[in-house]
Amino acid sequence: MMIVAYILITLGLIGAISVWSSIVNEINCYTYTYTPPYTDHETSLMIALFIFAIMAGSGVAMIIFSIMKKRNEDKLNKVLSYSSNGTIKNVCPNCGVNISEGTTICPKCGTQIEKE
Structure with a gap:
């Protein structure tokens, strides 16, 4: 357009x-x-x-x-993009890097990602 x-x-x-x-x-x-x-x-x-x-x-x-x-x-x-607990989905809470669905450990900083 x-x-x-x-x-x-x-x-x-x-x-x-x-x-x-x-x-x-x-x-x-x-x-x-x-x-x-x-x-x-x-x-x-x-x-x-x-x-x-x-x-x-x-x-x-x-x-x-x-x-x-x-x-x-x-x-x-x-x-x-916000989940039910108020955090942004598919983003590392520590460093803010975008992560794919189902990731358990942040590839940048190594933070453990909690599942919803």
């Missing part, structure tokens, strides 16, 4: 910048005025600018959503 978000942001920004520079160039050269009533060309460029801006905004929203989702998953996993 993050790759799609980065692609949307990149395409949206490139498109918006190119359309915006085209609009500014046309205004500076007095080719188009971009005042009502709009020509078909002016309307098309403004719609394209709006679509590219929406693409970039959607990419940013996707990244924010992904970050929030990951933080919530991390918090949930932390809560679920």
Whole structure:
């Protein structure tokens, strides 16, 4: 999902910048005025600018959503990692190294691991 978000942001920004520079160039050269009533060309460029801006905004929203989702998953996993006696599962109580299920002696410090 993050790759799609980065692609949307990149395409949206490139498109918006190119359309915006085209609009500014046309205004500076007095080719188009971009005042009502709009020509078909002016309307098309403004719609394209709006679509590219929406693409970039959607990419940013996707990244924010992904970050929030990951933080919530991390918090949930932390809560679920506690055992009934209040200690963290699969972690040595002495040195804090992660250990596999069923380990009786910590491979790092040699502490005896109690089973729940």
